Amino acid sequence: MDDIKLFFTENQMQSARFAKALSHPVRLYIIGLLTKQACCYSGDLSEVLPIAKSTLSQHLKELKNAGLIQGEIETPKIRYCLNEENWEKARILFEDLFNK
Amino acid sequence: MDDIKLFFTENQMQSARFAKALSHPVRLYIIGLLTKQACCYSGDLSEVLPIAKSTLSQHLKELKNAGLIQGEIETPKIRYCLNEENWEKARILFEDLFNK
DNA sequence: TTTTCAATTCGCAAATTTACGAACAATTTT
DNA sequence: AAAATTGTTCGTAAATTTGCGAATTGAAAA
Numbered sequence A, B: 001m002d003d004i005k006l007f008f009t010e011n012q013m014q015s016a017r018f019a020k021a022l023s024h025p026v027r028l029y030i031i032g033l034l035t036k037q038a039c040c041y042s043g044d045l046s047e048v049l050p051i052a053k054s055t056l057s058q059h060l061k062e063l064k065n066a067g068l069i070q071g072e073i074e075t076p077k078i079r080y081c082l083n084e085e086n087w088e089k090a091r092i093l094f095e096d097l098f099n100k
Numbered sequence C: 001t002t003t004t005c006a007a008t009t010c011g012c013a014a015a016t017t018t019a020c021g022a023a024c025a026a027t028t029t030t
Numbered sequence D: 001a002a003a004a005t006t007g008t009t010c011g012t013a014a015a016t017t018t019g020c021g022a023a024t025t026g027a028a029a030a
Helices: A002-007 A010-021 A025-037 A042-048 A053-065 A084-098 B002-007 B010-021 B025-037 B042-048 B053-065 B084-098
Strands: A039-041 A069-074 A077-082 B069-074 B077-082
Touching: A010 A053, A010 A084, A010 B010, A010 B025, A025 A039, A025 A053, A025 A069, A025 A077, A025 B010, A025 B084, A039 A042, A042 A053, A042 A077, A053 A069, A077 A084, A084 B025, A084 B084, B010 B053, B010 B084, B025 B053, B025 B069, B025 B077, B042 B053, B042 B077, B053 B069, B077 B084
Parallel strands: none
Antiparallel strands: A039 A077, A069 A077, B069 B077
């Protein structure tokens, strides 16, 4: 697994990280929502999604760690949005993959 | 995890499966190669990639299970190609996700 | 100051993923 | 028939992922 990091290009590693972040239906749902409506609150998601709040929190954290979303504190809530810069990076990486 | 399968759309579930198949650098490398060169043999990959043959076999199996590649026996080798039909499905799903 | 609210972190369990070498098939070559 | 070639499957170990409820944090309202 150390060889692996040396062998692959940074683009390949980054694409894999983005794909992993998108590889769970809950996370895909959140991302899909944020591409349509600018932002949302954890509480709104929690009311809709059939998972515990703590589980949702973990998924949000993973999306944040992958750089795909960001959260602004708007006490007492947290407002989540796409990280537009990285979302564009992801778009380009996937576009490159799919369009030869 | 049962609620989850009922809550999400088939497109969301399918997108998540494709993303998961693409979420490992080895699998991404294989797919990237197959988008550029029509087909390849497991042995060719094995010579290049820094992983054991058995590990490679598992990754190929996952790509096959996700429907992204297919293998034809060409004794004594196996010739792997993209599954063009499903690859196109994946392309459209990701396109929909990224282009609003 | 106590209570409430929104959300995260903690602790844990179950399932899945990743990886390897050894053993195993199936076919071809010697 | 024996040996070599190609690739998969098996058994196993370590790490990661997914999930939950309980406990915690931090700020606002009562």
